[in-house]
Amino acid sequence: MDGHTQRTMPTIALAGGRKQRSLSQCQRPAGWRGRLVLWSMNRRHSRVTDWGLGQVAIRDGDTILDVGCGGGRTVAKLALAAPKGRVHGIDYSPESVAVARRTNRELVEQGLVVIQEASVLDLPFPNDHFDLVTAVETHFWWQDLGAGMKEVFRVLKPGGWLAIVAEFYKGGRHLKYADRLARFTTMAILDVGEHEALFTQAGFGDVRMIEDAARGWLCGVGTKPAGGRTGES
Numbered sequence: 001m002d003g004h005t006q007r008t009m010p011t012i013a014l015a016g017g018r019k020q021r022s023l024s025q026c027q028r029p030a031g032w033r034g035r036l037v038l039w040s041m042n043r044r045h046s047r048v049t050d051w052g053l054g055q056v057a058i059r060d061g062d063t064i065l066d067v068g069c070g071g072g073r074t075v076a077k078l079a080l081a082a083p084k085g086r087v088h089g090i091d092y093s094p095e096s097v098a099v100a101r102r103t104n105r106e107l108v109e110q111g112l113v114v115i116q117e118a119s120v121l122d123l124p125f126p127n128d129h130f131d132l133v134t135a136v137e138t139h140f141w142w143q144d145l146g147a148g149m150k151e152v153f154r155v156l157k158p159g160g161w162l163a164i165v166a167e168f169y170k171g172g173r174h175l176k177y178a179d180r181l182a183r184f185t186t187m188a189i190l191d192v193g194e195h196e197a198l199f200t201q202a203g204f205g206d207v208r209m210i211e212d213a214a215r216g217w218l219c220g221v222g223t224k225p226a227g228g229r230t231g232e233s
């Protein structure tokens with residue numbers, strides 16, 4: 001591991017049950033341990049998030065959704081990139097929702113950011129609503145990955161984009177750490193080709209997988225084709 005990897009990955013040198021409790025917090029943060037993990041993830045995921053968001057065009061007035069928003073730092077970055085738009089964050093952990101709201105308190109008060117408790121499998125939004133959906137370090141924990149992708153597809157406008165950003169993928173340099181996490185959580189670790197298939201099977205077009213192999217970062221992007229309207233909104 002190089003210096004960067006040591007900085008970005010948390011130590012897991014904990015004993016038995018403590019280790020399990022600590023690692024499972026990444027999948028669904030809860031209580032004070034969850035809050036610590038969320039604050040830590042806000043810091044640790046910042047650089048890979050900046051890199052991932054750089055792979056898609058974000059316009060001033062975009063309506064954006066960040067799924068699995070965790071502690072809310074990605075939401076804050078998106079709000080900065082789309083100052084005339086609106087950014088929603090959802091997470092199925094009440095602790096994540098509370099921390100994300102606190103991280104974005106002023107923006108929430110101004111009505112520019114909305115954070116809600118919800119699962120990616122049942123998004124509380126109409127069809128064809130968002131210009132961009134982002135998912136940072138979360139998709140490998142969705143209980144039904146295919147169904148989550150289709151639900152994201154549903155809420156995207158035709159021409160809208162999905163960006164998935166991840167450090168855990170088969171063939172990536174953080175796979176060893178992901179394997180340890182997978183012992184204590186339910187994770188779907190896919191390779192680059194399987195990620196591409198995930199996008200195309202959900203109906204996305206112009207699918208691109210961008211990998212920074214040296215840093216072990218993967219970003220998958222795809223668009224909802226113009227003819228991909230999902231019913232009436």
Ligand SMILES: C[S@@+](CC[C@H](N)C(=O)[O-])C[C@H]1O[C@@H](n2cnc3c(N)ncnc32)[C@H](O)[C@@H]1O
Binds near residue numbers: 091
């Ligand atoms: C590792 S954290 C990443 C948080 C944040 N995106 C970041 O980059 O720091 C994963 C987050 O995804 C959320 N999550 C996992 N499965 C989810 C689902 N099915 N629906 C909504 N949120 C989910 C977890 O509660 C957790 O807050």
